[in-house]
Amino acid sequence: MVSTKRKSSEMVEEEPKQKKIPVLPWMRAPINVNLIEDILLEHVPGLDPRLVEALSNINENFTTLYPIQYAVWKQTIGPGQFERDLCIHSPTGSGKTLSYALPIVQSLSTRNVRRLRALVVLPSRDLAVQIRLRTLVKSVFESIAPAVGLTVGSAIGGKGKMSDEIAQLIKRPELEAGVWYDPEKELESGVDILVATPGKLMNHIKTTKGFTLEHLQFLVVDEIDKLLGEEYQDFLRAVLLLTRSDEEHQFSHMRASQSLFGPLRTIRRSGNERGFKGKSSPRLVKMVLSATLTQSPSKLSKLDLHHPLFLSTGRYKLPDKLQLFKLTCEVKSKPLYLAALLHELKGEQSVVFAKSKDSTHELCTMLNCFDLPFKIKEYSAFQPQSLRSKTLEKFREGKIQVLIASDAMTRGMDVAGVRNVINYAMPFHVRTYIHRAGRTARAGNSGHCFTFLARNQVVEFKKLLKEVDKDSCSVHNVPEDIFEKLSSVYDSAKQKYKECMQQEKFKKRRQMNFQSSRASEGSMEISQEVE
Numbered sequence: 314m315v316s317t318k319r320k321s322s323e324m325v326e327e328e329p330k331q332k333k334i335p336v337l338p339w340m341r342a343p344i345n346v347n348l349i350e351d352i353l354l355e356h357v358p359g360l361d362p363r364l365v366e367a368l369s370n371i372n373e374n375f376t377t378l379y380p381i382q383y384a385v386w387k388q389t390i391g392p393g394q395f396e397r398d399l400c401i402h403s404p405t406g407s408g409k410t411l412s413y414a415l416p417i418v419q420s421l422s423t424r425n426v427r428r429l430r431a432l433v434v435l436p437s438r439d440l441a442v443q444i445r446l447r448t449l450v451k452s453v454f455e456s457i458a459p460a461v462g463l464t465v466g467s468a469i470g471g472k473g474k475m476s477d478e479i480a481q482l483i484k485r486p487e488l489e490a491g492v493w494y495d496p497e498k499e500l501e502s503g504v505d506i507l508v509a510t511p512g513k514l515m516n517h518i519k520t521t522k523g524f525t526l527e528h529l530q531f532l533v534v535d536e537i538d539k540l541l542g543e544e545y546q547d548f549l550r551a552v553l554l555l556t557r558s559d560e561e562h563q564f565s566h567m568r569a570s571q572s573l574f575g576p577l578r579t580i581r582r583s584g585n586e587r588g589f590k591g592k593s594s595p596r597l598v599k600m601v602l603s604a605t606l607t608q609s610p611s612k613l614s615k616l617d618l619h620h621p622l623f624l625s626t627g628r629y630k631l632p633d634k635l636q637l638f639k640l641t642c643e644v645k646s647k648p649l650y651l652a653a654l655l656h657e658l659k660g661e662q663s664v665v666f667a668k669s670k671d672s673t674h675e676l677c678t679m680l681n682c683f684d685l686p687f688k689i690k691e692y693s694a695f696q697p698q699s700l701r702s703k704t705l706e707k708f709r710e711g712k713i714q715v716l717i718a719s720d721a722m723t724r725g726m727d728v729a730g731v732r733n734v735i736n737y738a739m740p741f742h743v744r745t746y747i748h749r750a751g752r753t754a755r756a757g758n759s760g761h762c763f764t765f766l767a768r769n770q771v772v773e774f775k776k777l778l779k780e781v782d783k784d785s786c787s788v789h790n791v792p793e794d795i796f797e798k799l800s801s802v803y804d805s806a807k808q809k810y811k812e813c814m815q816q817e818k819f820k821k822r823r824q825m826n827f828q829s830s831r832a833s834e835g836s837m838e839i840s841q842e843v844e
């Protein structure tokens with residue numbers, strides 16, 4: 314059964330030496346969000362009653378603002394009045410999206426003319442899939458913005474037609490008596506708030522006529538640690554350049570933007586036009602967020618934050634109602650233990666994380682050979698986005714109970730009702746652990762995170778837990794009767810699995826582009842486990 318023994322090396326393990334990481338001065342004195350409590354919607358000072366109603370209409374759970382939301386409110390609409398840029402570090406599922414959506418919407422609620430005034434940039438295509446499913450950032454804005462007459466648009470990755478996206482973003486003038494004079498002058502924004510991925514944003518900046526950031530008041534960068542990664546940096550430079558209003562930089566900015574974006578350069582309008590009374594050179598308000606915020610001074614300084622205020626729940630934090638478990642077992646019996654654990658969980662909504670795209674597929678195939686009494690599907694970067702969207706939708710509806718996922722699934726996904734996260738493969742980085750575990754225990758709900766460990770991973774896992782302030786985690790033992798029952802069919806399940814994989818290989822060999830197929834690239838991790 315599940316081993317509770319520990320190797321002696323674990324007992325004599327030395328305390329890891331504390332590395333001194335340099336941090337920016339403003340990060341040293343954060344506002345501690347843990348000290349802030351939920352506040353009833355009707356008690357939130359200054360909250361527009363139309364927004365109270367819109368929030369209450371989302372669902373019956375929306376009766377309060379969560380601590381991070383109230384903390385941000387105080388620094389924006391509250392006494393802070395958007396005077397400082399905000400850097401927000403708060404756990405997965407703590408409600409970060411509404412924390413910025415609400416003050417932005419309230420602040421823009423008094424605008425007279427529609428202009429693109431708020432831009433939210435999100436990192437991955439997977440997050441974008443969710444946006445299309447109206448479950449994440451855009452849907453949060455959509456659930457409150459119309460109540461005060463604002464429009465939300467999106468520019469995200471995927472197969473959607475560029476022309477449809479442009480039609481949504483840019484309003485073309487009506488043809489008057491068949492004459493359309495000076496069309497460029499007449500183009501106007503069709504949205505007040507735009508949710509975009511960096512690639513699509515850059516496309517619009519470079520090629521879409523009438524798309525301008527000249528009226529932008531708010532820039533939100535969600536999942537900032539990911540966006541500060543190499544491949545995304547272009548957009549940040551472009552947005553900062555195009556929204557700079559400082560007169561002393563005006564000429565260099567124009568020259569630079571001219572070379573970057575050809576004739577599509579923009580010139581910032583004056584302060585009053587953008588709603589900053591009495592200030593000739595208003596700055597762009599920035600809010601950056603993450604559950605696993607980088608502390609790297611060189612990375613953070615790229616954001617050019619203005620007198621930043623750091624709102625934080627502490628270095629790394631897991632949701633309060635998340636329970637952690639570990640299972641130690643022989644590598645060869647791992648699929649059996651997983652099948653037994655899932656059986657024990659009786660088809661509760663669960664997400665299982667495998668090591669790679671390859672093992673996601675293999676593991677899903679293997680589990681389905683046990684004929685467990687619930688639906689198990691894979692969800693990985695190997696699949697086309699349309700298929701992934703369908704799978705996710707079915708999972709959300711409860712038609713699929715277990716999702717076998719690769720790490721493409723980890724960030725920002727919000728599926729209500731996920732009770733269990735299972736790390737079939739132990740994550741190597743604490744950030745990965747946090748983002749995976751954060752798929753459950755969201756919005757104040759409880760949840761479980763199980764981690765499978767090989768014996769030589771026990772010490773490593775203990776170190777990882779220390780980084781999230783956990784000294785230990787309970788050993789989980791799969792009930793003996795379930796284990797015995799599944800042990801008796803393990804050999805036949807393995808046989809079935811081998812036949813499935815053989816068939817797949819055979820089919821793929823017959824395909825033209827066999828070279829790039831999964832079978833040839835596959836790590837065959839699960840295959841080795843069942844050998």
Ligand SMILES: Nc1ncnc2c1ncn2[C@@H]1O[C@H](COP(=O)(O)OP(=O)(O)OP(=O)(O)O)[C@@H](O)[C@H]1O
Pocket residue numbers: 374375376377378379382403404405406407408409410411603604724725726727729751755756
């Ligand atoms: N004030 C609130 N009352 C009730 N539910 C809320 C409230 N705020 C947010 N939620 C719900 O909590 C869930 C998590 O919110 P959200 O996705 O914004 O979290 P997050 O901190 O951005 O998580 P992640 O870092 O994983 O992206 C969502 O389902 C959302 O609808």
